Amino acid sequence: MVKKTGATHSRSESRRKEIILAALACFTEQGINETSITDIRRRSKASVGSIYHHFGNKEQLARAVYIEGIRDYQAGLVDVLERHEDAREGVFAIIRYHLEWAKQNPEWTRFLFQKRHADFMSSTEKQFKEMNVDFARRIAAWFQKHVRAGALKRLPPDLYPCILLGPCQEFLHHYLATHTVTSLDTAAREFGQAAWCALSAGSDREAR
Amino acid sequence: MVKKTGATHSRSESRRKEIILAALACFTEQGINETSITDIRRRSKASVGSIYHHFGNKEQLARAVYIEGIRDYQAGLVDVLERHEDAREGVFAIIRYHLEWAKQNPEWTRFLFQKRHADFMSSTEKQFKEMNVDFARRIAAWFQKHVRAGALKRLPPDLYPCILLGPCQEFLHHYLATHTVTSLDTAAREFGQAAWCALSAGSDREAR
DNA sequence: TCATATTTTAGAATAAGATTCTAATCAAGT
DNA sequence: ACTTGATTAGAATCTTATTCTAAAATATGA
Numbered sequence: 001m002v003k004k005t006g007a008t009h010s011r012s013e014s015r016r017k018e019i020i021l022a023a024l025a026c027f028t029e030q031g032i033n034e035t036s037i038t039d040i041r042r043r044s045k046a047s048v049g050s051i052y053h054h055f056g057n058k059e060q061l062a063r064a065v066y067i068e069g070i071r072d073y074q075a076g077l078v079d080v081l082e083r084h085e086d087a088r089e090g091v092f093a094i095i096r097y098h099l100e101w102a103k104q105n106p107e108w109t110r111f112l113f114q115k116r117h118a119d120f121m122s123s124t125e126k127q128f129k130e131m132n133v134d135f136a137r138r139i140a141a142w143f144q145k146h147v148r149a150g151a152l153k154r155l156p157p158d159l160y161p162c163i164l165l166g167p168c169q170e171f172l173h174h175y176l177a178t179h180t181v182t183s184l185d186t187a188a189r190e191f192g193q194a195a196w197c198a199l200s201a202g203s204d205r206e207a208r
Numbered sequence: 209m210v211k212k213t214g215a216t217h218s219r220s221e222s223r224r225k226e227i228i229l230a231a232l233a234c235f236t237e238q239g240i241n242e243t244s245i246t247d248i249r250r251r252s253k254a255s256v257g258s259i260y261h262h263f264g265n266k267e268q269l270a271r272a273v274y275i276e277g278i279r280d281y282q283a284g285l286v287d288v289l290e291r292h293e294d295a296r297e298g299v300f301a302i303i304r305y306h307l308e309w310a311k312q313n314p315e316w317t318r319f320l321f322q323k324r325h326a327d328f329m330s331s332t333e334k335q336f337k338e339m340n341v342d343f344a345r346r347i348a349a350w351f352q353k354h355v356r357a358g359a360l361k362r363l364p365p366d367l368y369p370c371i372l373l374g375p376c377q378e379f380l381h382h383y384l385a386t387h388t389v390t391s392l393d394t395a396a397r398e399f400g401q402a403a404w405c406a407l408s409a410g411s412d413r414e415a416r
Numbered sequence: 417t418c419a420t421a422t423t424t425t426a427g428a429a430t431a432a433g434a435t436t437c438t439a440a441t442c443a444a445g446t
Numbered sequence: 447a448c449t450t451g452a453t454t455a456g457a458a459t460c461t462t463a464t465t466c467t468a469a470a471a472t473a474t475g476a
Contacts, residue, residue: 012423012424012472015424015425033241036461036462036463037462037463037464038462038463046425047424047425047426047427048425048426048427048464049424049425049426049427049465049466050424050425050426052463052464052465053423053424053425054424057463057464058464155398156389156390156394156395156398158379158382158389158390159375159379159390159395159398159399161378162374162375162376162378162379162395162399163375163398163399163402165374166370166373166374166375166376166377166378166379167367167370167371167374167375168370168374169374169377169378170369170370170373170374171366171370171374174366181364181366182366182367186364187364187367187370190363190364190367190371191367191370191371193406194371194406194407195406197405197406198401198402198403198405198406199402220452220453223453223454244432244433244434245434245435246433246434254454255453255454255455255456256434256435256454256455256456257436257437257453257455258453258454258455260434260435260436261452261453262453265434265435266434266435
């Protein structure tokens, strides 16, 4: 009756995971719209009833897949960031991390960033909102620290992630779609350089 | 029998346009998946048969909407770019244009950039590919010119658009979704500055 | 260990919506 | 006016998401 605090849901949990992974595979292969519940059923060996029992509907299933992925991505990013004391190293590291994660997790990346949460994630979702608020706070804190220390330019806080990761996102878009583009390593170097130029204090000389 | 080269399709053409606009409105209000053909029928006053006659199916309708919008956007961008001789001014102008267009065309922007072509635009689409190839060529040409003239850093060509517009895209994402962010004008200034720092030749001093 | 309650799974039944089809209507050229 | 192809209507069909009922599995408590 009372929910267990620990975990031993062996059967149930693993079934849930199976469904999520099957869904991820289907979604990235054929797109969310194009995958039917039947596709997921076949791939996961679960029944329709089971899928609906665990996730309610297709939209919420997609949401669960999204959460699963973004959590891992964000955790790693914060980790990298908070491990770096030096501003310049932090900037380069964050970009490297982003691109490297994408390289290691192409399916998740395709799912998370190509077709973002836009469709099924109404940004008012409690779970999603909480996660992002915390994430944003910790990112912002890191930048603030270095702004105060005089290492980084002061900007409206919401612009830092844009300048830092915008180019990566744009790049991944093409990288994951058609290929025949610059290597991820080269891109990481160049974007790191670019971001550092753009963000480091004292680059204002160009203002004329 | 032979297709007219000019245009007077008055009836047919305008019906087509009506459907596209109705679809755009529905798509941005409720999302592509959530809008039924019936929604579009109601809003456009066209019949189911008419819609299918003109577009084949919902996917192709979405595609048509996309093409319609992206064509306008790209034309304006190339125009702005080719109007600017000076590298620095060109860089700032392109960013201003991008954000300004988004401000003037919020519905189109939401449709074009929030949920990109990912879903329904398999990037192998002939029409789409042609358009983009031409667009990319002209953008690349402009940058090459200034690289040769020594005004811009030499980079792998596919990275220019990423560095230039990536931050804008990332920003618009938030701007169009939740708001409570920096104004578009401020963003345009800062991103312009950032991009110029990142792209102008001689910023390499930071390389240490 | 057995009886009972709760969670999970199956798969058939239903409902919603996309697509197809057949037959009118319209516009243009002759 | 007459023929032909394009366009429109809307009913019929087909696909797929979702709901529902009941069976199986698992946990709980004596």
